[in-house]
Amino acid sequence: MVRKIITRIRYPVLIAGVVLCLVGIAQAATGNIDPNNKWAWGSNAGWINFRPEHGGVAVYSDHLEGYAWGENIGWIRLGSHEGGGSHTYANDAADNYGVNNDGNGNLSGYAWGTNVGWINFNPSDSQVTIDPVTGEFDGYAWAENVGWIHFKNATPAYNVAALHTATGTGPAVFDADKGVIENLSSVAQGALSCPPEGKPDLVFPHGFFSFSVTGLTPCQHETVVVTITLPSAVPTDTQYWKCHDGAWIDVTSLLGDNDGDNVLTLTLTDGGLGDADGECNGVIVDPGGPGQPPPVPVGGFIVPVNRLELVAPWLGLVGLASGAVLTVVVVRRRKSG
Ligand SMILES: [Ca+2]
Ligand SMILES: [Ca+2]
Numbered sequence: 001m002v003r004k005i006i007t008r009i010r011y012p013v014l015i016a017g018v019v020l021c022l023v024g025i026a027q028a029a030t031g032n033i034d035p036n037n038k039w040a041w042g043s044n045a046g047w048i049n050f051r052p053e054h055g056g057v058a059v060y061s062d063h064l065e066g067y068a069w070g071e072n073i074g075w076i077r078l079g080s081h082e083g084g085g086s087h088t089y090a091n092d093a094a095d096n097y098g099v100n101n102d103g104n105g106n107l108s109g110y111a112w113g114t115n116v117g118w119i120n121f122n123p124s125d126s127q128v129t130i131d132p133v134t135g136e137f138d139g140y141a142w143a144e145n146v147g148w149i150h151f152k153n154a155t156p157a158y159n160v161a162a163l164h165t166a167t168g169t170g171p172a173v174f175d176a177d178k179g180v181i182e183n184l185s186s187v188a189q190g191a192l193s194c195p196p197e198g199k200p201d202l203v204f205p206h207g208f209f210s211f212s213v214t215g216l217t218p219c220q221h222e223t224v225v226v227t228i229t230l231p232s233a234v235p236t237d238t239q240y241w242k243c244h245d246g247a248w249i250d251v252t253s254l255l256g257d258n259d260g261d262n263v264l265t266l267t268l269t270d271g272g273l274g275d276a277d278g279e280c281n282g283v284i285v286d287p288g289g290p291g292q293p294p295p296v297p298v299g300g301f302i303v304p305v306n307r308l309e310l311v312a313p314w315l316g317l318v319g320l321a322s323g324a325v326l327t328v329v330v331v332r333r334r335k336s337g
Pocket of ligand 1: 257258259260261262263264
């Protein structure tokens, strides 16, 4: 009850600003929703597309942003923030409403639709969740004007799913400054065609990614900057390696914004380094991933740890202590007896 009163007071304050924010959707980014799993359903709302042609929702490890499109209800904005990076919505004013992700896929907060009002992702009887490994949404959101919106169903089968890394570390977002990113998928190291020979001495905590950038002008050697947002920060000595035709290729020279946070850029040129098809055909293909040197062992070398050896002295102390306590008890009993 208290929650309802608070949100009702909040609505009029927010509405004016929100309506203005919905203008200009045409330039919105594509997001990271799986093109084959982009549908949610509501009995009153109808089908809701989380990867529509002009919009798209992006799932980050701490928040959601972007736009979904409902056939009966129009645009839904997942949050007032745009441009990725790190963000958490306070949900107490027109310029800071949105859906938060706790990092484990538990969503909360509010989306907004001009025609349907507030959509609560953590209502009292349900919660929308995202599987941290598969990226699949589940559960129900509650829209004040159109009721429940369901994110995963068996019959008929529908689901919304966001790109998550192949290593299960969380969501990843790829955004190009021109053209359109297509066929984006996460790739496990074991699925690459490259052999262990020639593999750099690096660990790839977020696995690998495959994608193409379409919509470039053919044979203009256009350059595209792809912004990659990873689930967690990577160190400043991160490298980017590709697996192309069975060979490992270092394309770290294409890497930018490598400053220790979770956002990297890749500058790709059609037909140049980083373009796996090697042709100026307006399509850039780039299977690869960010790798970092393995952690340096303390002391400069690794010693196998025998856990029993480590705890043995402590077990001895515990044994001595219990023996002493028993002795005291026995002595006292004899005295009192
Ligand atoms: Ca960065
Ligand atoms: Ca090309």
